Amino acid sequence: MGRIVLNRDRCKACYLCMDACPKKVLEEDSTVNALGYYPVKVNEEKECIGCAMCARVCPDIAIEKVYK
Amino acid sequence: MNKEKQLMKGNYAIAQAAVEAGCQSYFGYPITPQSEIGEYLSTKMPELGRAFVAAESEVAAINMLLGAGSTGVKAMTSSSSCAVALMQEGLSFIAGDEIPCVLVSVMRAGPGLGYIYSSQGDYNQATKGGGNGDYKLVTYAPASVQECIDLTYKCFYVSQKYRTPCCLLADGMLGQMMEPAVIGHYPYEEIDQSSWALDGAKNRPPRAIASIERDQETLRKRVEKIFEKYNKILENENIFEKYETEGAKLVITAFGSIARIAKAAVKLARKNGLKVGLFRPILLNPFPEKIVSEIAQKVDGFLDIELNCGQMLQDIKASIAEAATIPVKFYGRPAGVMMTVEEIYKQIENVYKEIVEKKYGTACI
Amino acid sequence: MEQLVYKKPDAIKDDFKITFCPGCDHGSAVKLVAEVIDELGVREKTIGIASVGCSVFSYDFFNMDIVEAAHGRSLAVATGVKRSKPDKVVFTYQGDGDLASIGLAETIHAMTRGEKVTAICINNTTYGMTGGQAGPTTLIGQVTTTTTKGRNPDISGYPLKICEILKEVDGTAYVARVTLDSPAAIMNAKKCIKKAFEAQLKGLGTGFIEILATCPTNWKMTPQESHARVRGEMSEVFKPGVYKDKVSEAI
Numbered sequence: 001m002g003r004i005v006l007n008r009d010r011c012k013a014c015y016l017c018m019d020a021c022p023k024k025v026l027e028e029d030s031t032v033n034a035l036g037y038y039p040v041k042v043n044e045e046k047e048c049i050g051c052a053m054c055a056r057v058c059p060d061i062a063i064e065k066v067y068k
Numbered sequence: 069m070n071k072e073k074q075l076m077k078g079n080y081a082i083a084q085a086a087v088e089a090g091c092q093s094y095f096g097y098p099i100t101p102q103s104e105i106g107e108y109l110s111t112k113m114p115e116l117g118r119a120f121v122a123a124e125s126e127v128a129a130i131n132m133l134l135g136a137g138s139t140g141v142k143a144m145t146s147s148s149s150c151a152v153a154l155m156q157e158g159l160s161f162i163a164g165d166e167i168p169c170v171l172v173s174v175m176r177a178g179p180g181l182g183y184i185y186s187s188q189g190d191y192n193q194a195t196k197g198g199g200n201g202d203y204k205l206v207t208y209a210p211a212s213v214q215e216c217i218d219l220t221y222k223c224f225y226v227s228q229k230y231r232t233p234c235c236l237l238a239d240g241m242l243g244q245m246m247e248p249a250v251i252g253h254y255p256y257e258e259i260d261q262s263s264w265a266l267d268g269a270k271n272r273p274p275r276a277i278a279s280i281e282r283d284q285e286t287l288r289k290r291v292e293k294i295f296e297k298y299n300k301i302l303e304n305e306n307i308f309e310k311y312e313t314e315g316a317k318l319v320i321t322a323f324g325s326i327a328r329i330a331k332a333a334v335k336l337a338r339k340n341g342l343k344v345g346l347f348r349p350i351l352l353n354p355f356p357e358k359i360v361s362e363i364a365q366k367v368d369g370f371l372d373i374e375l376n377c378g379q380m381l382q383d384i385k386a387s388i389a390e391a392a393t394i395p396v397k398f399y400g401r402p403a404g405v406m407m408t409v410e411e412i413y414k415q416i417e418n419v420y421k422e423i424v425e426k427k428y429g430t431a432c433i
Numbered sequence: 434m435e436q437l438v439y440k441k442p443d444a445i446k447d448d449f450k451i452t453f454c455p456g457c458d459h460g461s462a463v464k465l466v467a468e469v470i471d472e473l474g475v476r477e478k479t480i481g482i483a484s485v486g487c488s489v490f491s492y493d494f495f496n497m498d499i500v501e502a503a504h505g506r507s508l509a510v511a512t513g514v515k516r517s518k519p520d521k522v523v524f525t526y527q528g529d530g531d532l533a534s535i536g537l538a539e540t541i542h543a544m545t546r547g548e549k550v551t552a553i554c555i556n557n558t559t560y561g562m563t564g565g566q567a568g569p570t571t572l573i574g575q576v577t578t579t580t581t582k583g584r585n586p587d588i589s590g591y592p593l594k595i596c597e598i599l600k601e602v603d604g605t606a607y608v609a610r611v612t613l614d615s616p617a618a619i620m621n622a623k624k625c626i627k628k629a630f631e632a633q634l635k636g637l638g639t640g641f642i643e644i645l646a647t648c649p650t651n652w653k654m655t656p657q658e659s660h661a662r663v664r665g666e667m668s669e670v671f672k673p674g675v676y677k678d679k680v681s682e683a684i
Contacts, residue, residue, distance in 0.1 A: 003435065014456030014649075014656040020616050037455070052439035053616045059460025060451045066439035093517045119516035123509070124542035131506035131539070135482070135513025138500040143517065161503050266498040266514070268521055270477035274446070276492035278483065278501035 002050025003067040004042060010062035011039030017054035017063060023047040026054060073248040078216045078238060079104035081249055082146070082172055085220035087112055089254045091170075092141035093119040095132040097151065100184045101240035102174035105146040126151040130158030130171075137162065137169035138277050140265025142224050146172035148240075149190055150181055153198065159233055160199025163294065164279030168227040168261070170220070171205070172236045174243040177403035185403045186241040188324055191379035194237045195353035202291050206301055207235040207352040209324040214249040216242060219307075219350070225256035226305050230297050231264070237352065239375070241325045241406065298354040307350040308359060312338055316345030317424045319363055320416065321384050322373040323349055326407065330373050333412035342420050355383045361391035369423035373412060374400040395423055442467035444476045449494040452487075456656025458613045458646035458663075459487055462555055463494060465619065466526065469627045470497070473634065475522045480514050482507045484527040484536075486562045488555070491526055505536025508543035511550045522633065524551040529643075530560050533595050534569040540599075547604025547638040551629045554595060554641070556671065557648040565651030569593040572670055577651075592670060595643050600676035606638030607631075608677040612645045612668065614660035628680045637679050645671055 004025075011033060017040055018026045025048045029041040039062070042048070050068030076084075083105045086094065094113055096106040106122070113120035119136070123129035129145045136143035147155065152173050162169060173194055177187035197204045206226060208219040216238060223234035266275055281287040311331055313319055322330040327348040337344040347363055349356050364370070364387070372381045378398045385396050399415045401407075441449075444467035453459040470476050476497055483491035485504035492499040502510040507525035515523045525532075532540050532554045543550070559577055560566040567577040567584055570592050574583040584592075600608045607629050611622035622644065629640030645667050647659035654662065 002438075010451070012455035016456060016656055016660075019657060050436075050438055055439040056616050056619050057461065059453065059457055059464070060455075061441050061445060061449065061460070061464060063439075064441045065437060067435040068438045093513065095513065121512060121516055121546070124538055127506070128509040128512075128539050128542065131502060131509035132513035132516070134502070134506075135500065135510035135515075136517040137513075138510075139480070139514055139517045139521075141517045143513070157503055158506070161501075165501070266480050266500055267518065268478035268480065269497050274492070274495070274497050274499065276483075276499045276501070278492065278499070280489060280501060 001046065002048035003045065004048060004054060004063055005065035006040070006042060007062050007064055008039040008041065009034040010060050011037060012060050013037035013039055014059065015040060016057045016059070020053040020057040022051065022053065023049055071250060071252060073250050075246050075248055076213060077104060077244060077246050078213045078242040079174070079244070080108055081213045081216045081251070082220050082236065082238070083108035084251050085217040086144050087116070088251055089221050089224040090142050091118070091144045091224065093136035093143040095121045095123045095129040095136070095145050096147065097123050097126050097129050099148045099151045101176055101243045102146050102148050102172065105172060126154040127158070130155035133169045134158055134162050134165065134167055137167035138165070138266050140261030140267070142228065144170040144172065146174065148174045149176045149178050152190065152193060156198035159205065160197070160201055160203060161279050162233045163197070163203035164201065165277050166231040166294065167233065167277065168231050170223045170227055170234050170236065172238065175237065175239040182403065184240055186239045186325060186375060186406060187403050188239060188326065188375040188379070189402055190237070191352065191374070191376060194235050195355070203294060204298065204353050205235040206232050206298070206354070207237050208307070208350055209237045209352050210242060211324055211328050211348065213242065213245065213247045217249055217251055221254050221256060226301060228259040228261065230301055232297060237324065239325050302351070302354040302356065305351065306356055308356055309346070309348040309350065311346040313345035313347060313363055315343060317343040317368045318371060318416070318420050319367050320344065320346045320371050320373060321380070322346070323352060323380060326373055326375050329407055329409055330412055332409040333416055336409060336413050337416050342416065344416055344420065352380070355387065357387040360384060360387035364388035364392040364394060367394065368427055369394050369419065370396040371416060371419045372396060372398045376400055376402050442471045444470040444496050445494050446496040452490045452493050454650040456647065456649045456659065458644065459555060461613045461619060462553065462644050462646060463526070465623045465626050466524070466553060467495065468623060469630055472627065473630055478520065479522040479524070480518070482511045482514070482523070482525040484525065484531040486528040486531050486560070488526050488528060505531050505534070506539055507531065507536065508548070508550070508552060509539040512543050512546070512548050515548055515550050522630070524553060524630070526553045527555070528561065529554055529556040529570045529595065530568040533593050541602060544599060544602045544604045544639045544641065549633045549636055549638065551633050551640040553626065554643045555646045556595065556643050557646045558667065559648055559651050561648045561651055565648070572666060594671065596676045599641050604638045605641055605677055606679040607640040609675045610643040610645065610671060610673045612663050612673055614663045625675065628678065631680050635680065635683060637683055645673065
């Protein structure tokens with residue numbers, strides 16, 4: 001079981017994290033953030049294995065922390 | 069340090085003064101007539117554990133200077149005319165960044181490659197800010213090898229005190245000429261640069277030195293602050309020479325090497341009974357307008373003498389514009405054989421006749 | 434008990450602002466540089482050189498002293514900093530236009546002198562900040578705002594191969610070309626960036642990294658399509674790999 005700390009207002013909706021996640025934990029949010037993007041959100045957190053792939057590929061450091 | 073008078077060349081004097089002033093980093097590229105500065109420092113700086121880099125170009129040298137200056141050390145480059153032209157982008161950045169450093173500009177004749185003859189064709193380049201944006205270089209012009217030393221010290225001090233690039237504006241004659249001079253100790257206090265210089269963000273927030281500014285009001289304030297500094301420098305660091313200006317009817321204005329010859333011509337004129345004086349600005353920028361306008365109110369005319377087509381002339385005219393309506397004559401040439409005392413005296417005599425004697429009659433003599 | 438496996442590097446400011454477009458690899462690159470600086474424990478003695486282009490606002494995110502250089506002059510500025518403060522860690526962060534076009538002379542000569550600095554170059558085959566003009570690395574056939582029918586070598590020459598040139602320069606100690614198109618590529622890039630800093634720290638010479646990076650905005654591609662281009666036609670011309678490694682030899 002893993003956990004990610006996501007700052008949705010830093011996300012610019014490139015969705016590279018969604019591609020990188022082996023467990024498909026992340027998905028597109030339906031409401032816009034402070035920057036005007038539809039950010040990612042954590043959908044299936046219990047599936048998260050804490051591999052931090054999402055954080056490593058995030059170019060905006062919107063995923064600030066990952067726990068395992 | 070040898071406190072005795074030694075016979076030395078202007079370029080070596082500047083280089084030795086830089087060492088004595090505590091210059092930690094020198095960057096340069098060869099160009100006549102200033103190459104001895106780099107030659108001397110290429111040996112001396114490593115001996116002292118200081119930095120010497122033979123840069124690949126003047127473009128690189130000025131940007132190395134920017135980097136060195138950003139760490140707060142005393143740093144210098146030297147060059148000449150067409151190569152100082154290559155440095156203008158870097159100088160604009162350095163001015164915008166408020167980085168202290170010293171540029172020694174030993175003028176040759178231009179435009180373009182011109183040649184290595186003595187010339188003062190780079191007065192505008194030095195004093196007006198050859199790069200982009202609102203800035204000017206603080207510029208001091210020596211007229212002797214001794215002044216090459218003293219003003220190198222002054223440039224380091226003023227640059228560090230006011231966080232501004234400073235230019236020592238010499239010419240081929242001064243750079244190559246040998247005369248007796250004393251290299252005394254650096255006479256100024258050391259200015260602490262630790263409040264702003266880059267040395268790693270240890271136990272303090274990080275610092276950024278950058279000329280870019282996205283907020284237009286902040287950018288405006290920054291430029292205005294730079295210009296306020298020029299006012300302070302004029303107020304506190306102005307140096308000039310007035311010779312026989314009291315009671316003079318005609319005042320000669322000249323700077324740098326040609327001012328020495330002009331001074332000899334003024335002496336000759338005085339000997340012959342002409343009421344002539346000399347004003348030599350040593351701080352060329354910011355220009356001492358007030359002093360020129362004060363003189364203008366007491367004399368009947370100026371004769372400006374330069375080794376160019378009339379560059380400081382514009383500053384003289386601007387200085388007196390509101391103060392007096394007196395003629396400002398000009399005698400100069402951009403290159404060629406150096407003017408003699410007799411040649412300048414002849415000009416003084418002619419202008420004196422035209423302006424002073426016409427006004428008062430020959431009784432004035 | 435939860436274990437922290439990833440966090441924002443300390444070498445990125447807490448109130449950082451990533452100023453790049455969505456999906457741009459610049460963000461990943463600066464993050465890796467920051468992670469390496471953290472791991473080497475040198476943040477407090479590092480001075481970074483910001484260049485002109487998309488990386489101009491480096492001080493918005495890098496949590497360390499930064500001095501701005503004019504376009505192309507970063508390695509000259511780095512030389513001035515390092516020679517004046519040899520105990521500091523100095524790095525430049527430049528685009529390909531900055532490092533390999535307008536600043537090629539400064540680049541090659543700083544590396545010829547073997548300046549003990551680290552240079553990071555983002556190669557995205559275009560001038561990003563000014564709106565996608567052709568640059569020194571634009572591929573043959575690539576459409577840009579100044580090669581509207583594709584780069585034609587008869588008119589605008591050939592792409593410049595930076596690593597292939599710099600590996601021949603005697604003063605470089607580490608030269609590598611990396612990509613950021615997958616988690617594995619990112620991990621490899623980080624390893625290489627670390628080596629490029631070690632080249633400096635060990636006093637071996639200049640460490641150089643060329644990062645094949647995306648510019649989704651000017652390429653008019655999604656971030657995902659952009660990574661496919663990096664893997665495909667970009668990597669065919671600019672072959673990723675370690676071109677020179679005096680760091681490993683020195684161990």
